[in-house]
Amino acid sequence: MVYFDSAATSWPKPPEVWQAMEHFIKKVGASPGRAGHRRTVEANQMVDETRELLAELFNIGDHHRIIFTLNATDSLNLAIKGLLRPGDHVVTSSMEHNSVTRPLYTLASYGVEVTKVACDGQGNISVRDIEQAIKPNTKAIVMTHASNVTGTIMPAAEVGQIAAKHNIYFVMDAAQTAGVLDIDVQKLNISVLTFPGHKSLLGPPGTGGIYIREGVPLLTLREGGTGSGSETPTQPEMMPEKYESGTLNGVGVAGLGAGVKFLRRVGMKKIRDQEMNLTKRFLDGAARIQGLQVYGPQNVDDRVAVVSFRMDGYKASQVGERLDKEFDIACRAGLHCAPDAHRTLGTFEEKLIRFSFSYYNQPSEVDFALNALRQIAASRPPAVTTLPVK
DSSP, X not given: OEEOBTTTSOOSOOHHHHHHHHHIIIIIOSXXXXXXXHHHHHHHHHHHHHHHHHXXXXXXXXXXXXXXXXXXXXXXXXXXXXXXXXXOEEXXXXXOOHHHHHHHHHHHXXXXXXXXXXXXXXXXXXXXXXXXXXXXXXXXXXXXXXXXXXXXXXXXXXXXXXXXXXXOEEEEEOTTTBTTBOOOTTTTTOSEEEEESSSTTOOOXXXXXEEEOTTOOOOOSOOXXXXXXXXXXXXXXXXXXXXXXXXXXXXXXXXXXXXXXXXXXXXXXXXXXXXXXXXXXXXXXXXXXXXXXXESOSSGGGBOSEEEEXXXXXXXXXXXXXXXXXXXXXXXXXXXXXXXXXXXXXXXXXXXXEEEOXXXXXXXXXXXXXXXXXXXXXXXXXXXXXXXXX
């Protein structure tokens, strides 16, 4: 199989990821932060090491301010619902994933005011439009770092400056960028960073995290057992326990830590260079296929390795099905859980086919996929010409 769906979940994983998970299951197995026997101590050391690795990756001074979650969606729900109150105003973009738009839609029914800044037909946003959307009651800007539909990289540094200038919070969704782009929470003035473990950080599904800057007033979404401070009826204030109720996914965090170690060993630059070379190879080839239209920036420096396209004469689902059944190419056709983005692009009804490349893909696979698309394009039904009635 040719796997071009890493924007959903990266595959394959480095061998050390499943080896770390196997070690945890076979040799550790205990609950991190519970009891004091040697297996829980080892489990807790592994969890703490993974926090430290992530803190170093994102230039976070205190690794205890990283909270492990189920995924980026879980993190965004904590960030958005924990921060915003009735009467608050929030600025976001028209290219967001449902993990942002749906929590905001829910909060709007409780009195939170939402402004969606319109992006252009390639997914780009105007920094000026973002700043002009700010009101006296604006509490936060919530924005993706890169679109999961067009791959467009958003101007995070400029948005962070705007947030600092207006003394508001900047919540950044790094679902498509954590592990491939440099993210420095200090330089970007990020108040809250949300990220998945199972995409470019190369960890397993069921893992993710959130960084919460000191002083950001997030309400807890769940309370319960924390392993420390058990004598109090209230949730402890100490980090990360405040937001980590219940037993952690220790085996998943072990795999995530191994994924981050792989990134450090290989180097993010080498990984991004590989992915963007594949992206450029696809964009160059796609430009020569009649009837195929690609969305997003043509300059690969302005995007991540996510490419969505349409083909004349076909529904997106038809192309996706043929790629799967006839050519064994795994991709994603549809709305990509981002209906606002498709409305922005004008593809809400038609939908798009998405390829997303990873470090493990090869140029030969891109060439194979381009040839498959040429065959599909060549076999499209001829347009029906209606003759005038005499």
